[in-house]
Amino acid sequence: MALDVTDLSAGYGDVTVLRGVTCSVSANSVAALLGANGAGKTTTLNAISGLQANVSSGTVRLEGIDITRMPAHERVEAGIAHVPQGRQLFAFMSVRENLELGSYAPRARGHEKDALDRVLSIFPRLKERLGQQAGSLSGGEQQMCAIARGLMSRPRYLLLDEPSLGLAPIVVKQVMAVIGQIVAQGIGILLVEQNVALALKQAQYAYVLEHARIAIEGPAAALQNDDRVRKAYLGL
Numbered sequence: 001m002a003l004d005v006t007d008l009s010a011g012y013g014d015v016t017v018l019r020g021v022t023c024s025v026s027a028n029s030v031a032a033l034l035g036a037n038g039a040g041k042t043t044t045l046n047a048i049s050g051l052q053a054n055v056s057s058g059t060v061r062l063e064g065i066d067i068t069r070m071p072a073h074e075r076v077e078a079g080i081a082h083v084p085q086g087r088q089l090f091a092f093m094s095v096r097e098n099l100e101l102g103s104y105a106p107r108a109r110g111h112e113k114d115a116l117d118r119v120l121s122i123f124p125r126l127k128e129r130l131g132q133q134a135g136s137l138s139g140g141e142q143q144m145c146a147i148a149r150g151l152m153s154r155p156r157y158l159l160l161d162e163p164s165l166g167l168a169p170i171v172v173k174q175v176m177a178v179i180g181q182i183v184a185q186g187i188g189i190l191l192v193e194q195n196v197a198l199a200l201k202q203a204q205y206a207y208v209l210e211h212a213r214i215a216i217e218g219p220a221a222a223l224q225n226d227d228r229v230r231k232a233y234l235g236l
């Protein structure tokens, strides 16, 4: 039971960003995808969810099913949810409306009430703010709302792009605690994070993208002690 990316090459137009990336996330686990700015982390998520990036070769398989060439909406239907960098909420719509949009996929229809109850149990803060405009939420609440919207499609795998970006340390802690709760519900998470120390704490396994390929990979605990990771990404 896994989301498997195999030998994936992808980019935008003539620009190749990924050359033969292989990585995998199992259900019930967090895999971290790390790397410097511009290394191609977001592009990897885009290639998995079917947004923007063009895949030139390689495959993306969701529990054995080849989704590499599926349009994005069919991938949502297959069980992928992408929570993009910058949250991309509909600022002038309420929290409730943003969440409802997350359950638009056929796989979620008829389960809206259950899905809403489930996400509100993970994010009790949002319950008090269902009627509030999403754009007026604090940064942390907006991130919670974006993750909650992703969960409303009842995904098997969640792609999380920089959830800690721009948040105060205490709020980052809250967001990370939520990741643990989501995994406990049987969802696999591919976590892109600039905050490498944080990501390695949260993940079971981690990949480091360098020069368009996975340069280092291993159990997160092992990467915390890897000299290359410590020097280049942990500043030690």
Ligand code: ATP
Pocket: 012, 015, 017, 035, 036, 037, 038, 039, 040, 041, 042, 043, 044, 052, 194
């Ligand atoms: P960051 O941490 O800065 O977000 P990243 O590792 O997520 O970086 P990507 O956003 O995947 O990196 O970008 C990888 C490369 O692809 C960069 O050189 C970037 O300029 C380029 N790129 C990203 N999006 C596009 C696009 N829509 N069109 C053309 N080039 C793009």
